[in-house]
Amino acid sequence: MADARNGQTAKSTKIYGDYLLMLAAPCALSIWYYGAAALRTLAVCVLTAFVCDFVAGIIVNKQYYAADLSGICTGIIIAMMLPADVPVYIGMTAVSFAILAAKIPFGGGMRTPFVPAAAGFAFAAVCFKEQIFTYGSGRAFMKSVSLGSSLVSGNTVRLTASNFLDILTGNIYGPMGTTCVIAMLGCVVFLVIRRRQSLIPSAGFLGACLLVSLIFPRSEGSVISCAIMELCSGSLLFAAVFMLTNPATMPVHRANKVVYGVFTGIVCMTMRKLGAFEEPVCFAVLIANAFSPLLDMLTDRARIIVSTRQKAREVKANG
Amino acid sequence: MDKNYSLSSMMRTGAFRFNPVLVQCVALCPVVAATQNLKDAFFIALAVFAHILVSSFAASLMLRKVSRPVRVAVYLILGLLLICPVLWLIEFKTLINLSFTMRVFLPLVAINSATAVHCETFAVKNDVRTAVYDALAAGTGIGIVMIICGALREIIGSGSILGRTLNFKFTLPAMAMPAGCLVLLGFGAAALQAFTAKRTAEKPARKETSAQPEEIELEVDGDFEPEQVDLDLTIENDDEYAYLLSSVNELIDSFTNKDEEGDEE
Known part of the structure; x- marks a missing residue:
C-alpha cells in the first residue's frame, strides 16, 4: 500500500513538477505586466491551496505530502486565469472549491475525474461574474476592452505589426497570465520534449476552435483576424496547454484523446457564441471531463465485441 | 411484532443510516x-412526506395482489389526488405566495422515485403498521x-434566511443553483x-469488553460456488447486525488490499 502511494506521489510529482516549470513563464510575465497586484493574487491562491490541502488531509485522515505538487499547481493555474486586481476572497473561494470539492473527495493527485482548476474557476465565474471578467490595471493597447469582450460585442481588431506583437507578447487586457502567446508556445515546446502524447487533445481542441471560428466568425471583419482573436483571447491557449494535457482526466486511447479535444473545442466555441460568459473554456473542459471515461468504456466494449466475433468466426471456420 | 421493525429502530436505519437521499440516492x-430556500424546502418536504405516507399505507393495505405496473400508476394517481x-x-385560499419553482415542482412530487422505491421494495411486502413506520422514517x-439543504443554500447562496437579509460581505450564488x-x-x-x-x-469494540455476540453461521447449500451461494442469515438484534457488517467490511478491505497489491505488482 505504502509503495503504491509512493508510486502515485512520485508520478504526481513528476507530472505536476513539469507543470510548475511551465507555469514559471506566465507567472513571470504576469508580475512583469501587473506588478504587486499579480504577486498578491498569486501568493493568496498558492497559500490557500496549501492550507486547504493540508487541512483536508487532516479531515480525511490522509497524510499531506509536500511532494504532491497538484494542489500548488491548481492554485497557480487559477491565479493565472484571474484578473490581477481581483479581490482576495475571490481567489480564495475559487482555490478552496477546487481543492475541497473537486480534488480531495476523489482522492486527489492522479485520481481526479475533473480538472480541479477548471472546477474552481467555473465556480468563481458563476459566483462573481462581474469581477472575474472585468480587467483593470496593466499596460494595454485597447482601453479597458479585452479581446474576448470585443468579440462578444462583434468588433474586430485590424491586425497590424504592432498590435499583433502586443497579442503575441500578452500586452493586452485579459486574465493576468494567459494572454501571452509566446509563453504558451514555449510551454508547448516543453511538452513536445517531455510528454508528446499529452498534446493530442490540445491539438484536437485548437483545431476544432480554429475551424469553428473560421466557419462561424463572431465579428464582421476579416475572418482570419477573427480566428486569430478567438484563439488568442481569454484562456483558450492556456486551457489547451494546462487543462487538456492533464493525464488524470484525459482518455486512455489515442483516438479518444482526439475526440475529447475536438468535443471540448466545439463545446467551448458554442458556449462562446451562445453562452452568457465571456470565457467559458472551463465549463467546456468540465463537460468533456464527464464524458472522458465513457469514451474509453465504449472503445473497450467495441474492442471486446470485435475480438469475440473474430474468435467465433475462427472457431466456425475451423469447424 | 419483530423487534427490528420497532419505530425507533426503523427511524434510526430508515431516516439516518440508510437515508433515502444521501445513501440510496x-x-x-x-x-x-x-430547495433553493428554506420556505420552498419546507413545503416540498411536507408534500413528499405526505405522499410517501399515503402511498405506503395504500400499497400495504390494498395493492398486494395487484400487478406492479398498475401499482405504480396508482401511486401516481394517489399523489396527484393528494x-x-x-x-x-x-394558492387560492391562503396568503402564502408560492414561488414559480414550487408551482412547477410541487405537482411533480407525485412521480418522485422515493415513493415508488419504498412502496415497491417494502410496503407491499409487509403489514400496514411496518409500512407506515418505514414511510415515516423515509419521509423524515x-x-x-x-430542510437542511434549503437553509444552507439560502444562507450561502442568497445571504438571507426566510427572506431576511443577513448582511454578509459576499455570497456564493452558485450554491443556490442545482x-x-x-x-x-x-x-x-x-x-x-x-x-x-x-x-x-465502535460497536463491536465495545462488545469485546462485555459478552461477545455468538458467531453467525453461514450455511452454504451444496458445493461452494462463489457466484451461486445461497446464504441463510438470521440476525437477531442490532449488535449482531453491527458485528456482521464490520466482519463483511473487514473482508472487503482485505480483498481490496489484495487487489491493490496485485495492481502494484
Missing part, C-alpha cells in the same frame, strides 16, 4: 431543483435533508458515511 430531483387540491388550497429522512446543491449533498453523504462507519466500528 432517490428523490434527488426535488431536493436539487426545489397534492393538486393542497396546491390549489395554498428526506424532509431533514431538504450544481451547488449536488456539492452540498456530496459533502452530506460523506459526513453521514463517516459518522456511520465510526459508529459501526
Whole structure:
C-alpha cells in the first residue's frame, strides 16, 4: 500500500513538477505586466491551496505530502486565469472549491475525474461574474476592452505589426497570465520534449476552435483576424496547454484523446457564441471531463465485441 | 411484532443510516431543483412526506395482489389526488405566495422515485403498521435533508434566511443553483458515511469488553460456488447486525488490499 502511494506521489510529482516549470513563464510575465497586484493574487491562491490541502488531509485522515505538487499547481493555474486586481476572497473561494470539492473527495493527485482548476474557476465565474471578467490595471493597447469582450460585442481588431506583437507578447487586457502567446508556445515546446502524447487533445481542441471560428466568425471583419482573436483571447491557449494535457482526466486511447479535444473545442466555441460568459473554456473542459471515461468504456466494449466475433468466426471456420 | 421493525429502530436505519437521499440516492430531483430556500424546502418536504405516507399505507393495505405496473400508476394517481387540491388550497385560499419553482415542482412530487422505491421494495411486502413506520422514517429522512439543504443554500447562496437579509460581505450564488446543491449533498453523504462507519466500528469494540455476540453461521447449500451461494442469515438484534457488517467490511478491505497489491505488482 505504502509503495503504491509512493508510486502515485512520485508520478504526481513528476507530472505536476513539469507543470510548475511551465507555469514559471506566465507567472513571470504576469508580475512583469501587473506588478504587486499579480504577486498578491498569486501568493493568496498558492497559500490557500496549501492550507486547504493540508487541512483536508487532516479531515480525511490522509497524510499531506509536500511532494504532491497538484494542489500548488491548481492554485497557480487559477491565479493565472484571474484578473490581477481581483479581490482576495475571490481567489480564495475559487482555490478552496477546487481543492475541497473537486480534488480531495476523489482522492486527489492522479485520481481526479475533473480538472480541479477548471472546477474552481467555473465556480468563481458563476459566483462573481462581474469581477472575474472585468480587467483593470496593466499596460494595454485597447482601453479597458479585452479581446474576448470585443468579440462578444462583434468588433474586430485590424491586425497590424504592432498590435499583433502586443497579442503575441500578452500586452493586452485579459486574465493576468494567459494572454501571452509566446509563453504558451514555449510551454508547448516543453511538452513536445517531455510528454508528446499529452498534446493530442490540445491539438484536437485548437483545431476544432480554429475551424469553428473560421466557419462561424463572431465579428464582421476579416475572418482570419477573427480566428486569430478567438484563439488568442481569454484562456483558450492556456486551457489547451494546462487543462487538456492533464493525464488524470484525459482518455486512455489515442483516438479518444482526439475526440475529447475536438468535443471540448466545439463545446467551448458554442458556449462562446451562445453562452452568457465571456470565457467559458472551463465549463467546456468540465463537460468533456464527464464524458472522458465513457469514451474509453465504449472503445473497450467495441474492442471486446470485435475480438469475440473474430474468435467465433475462427472457431466456425475451423469447424 | 419483530423487534427490528420497532419505530425507533426503523427511524434510526430508515431516516439516518440508510437515508433515502444521501445513501440510496432517490428523490434527488426535488431536493436539487426545489430547495433553493428554506420556505420552498419546507413545503416540498411536507408534500413528499405526505405522499410517501399515503402511498405506503395504500400499497400495504390494498395493492398486494395487484400487478406492479398498475401499482405504480396508482401511486401516481394517489399523489396527484393528494397534492393538486393542497396546491390549489395554498394558492387560492391562503396568503402564502408560492414561488414559480414550487408551482412547477410541487405537482411533480407525485412521480418522485422515493415513493415508488419504498412502496415497491417494502410496503407491499409487509403489514400496514411496518409500512407506515418505514414511510415515516423515509419521509423524515428526506424532509431533514431538504430542510437542511434549503437553509444552507439560502444562507450561502442568497445571504438571507426566510427572506431576511443577513448582511454578509459576499455570497456564493452558485450554491443556490442545482450544481451547488449536488456539492452540498456530496459533502452530506460523506459526513453521514463517516459518522456511520465510526459508529459501526465502535460497536463491536465495545462488545469485546462485555459478552461477545455468538458467531453467525453461514450455511452454504451444496458445493461452494462463489457466484451461486445461497446464504441463510438470521440476525437477531442490532449488535449482531453491527458485528456482521464490520466482519463483511473487514473482508472487503482485505480483498481490496489484495487487489491493490496485485495492481502494484
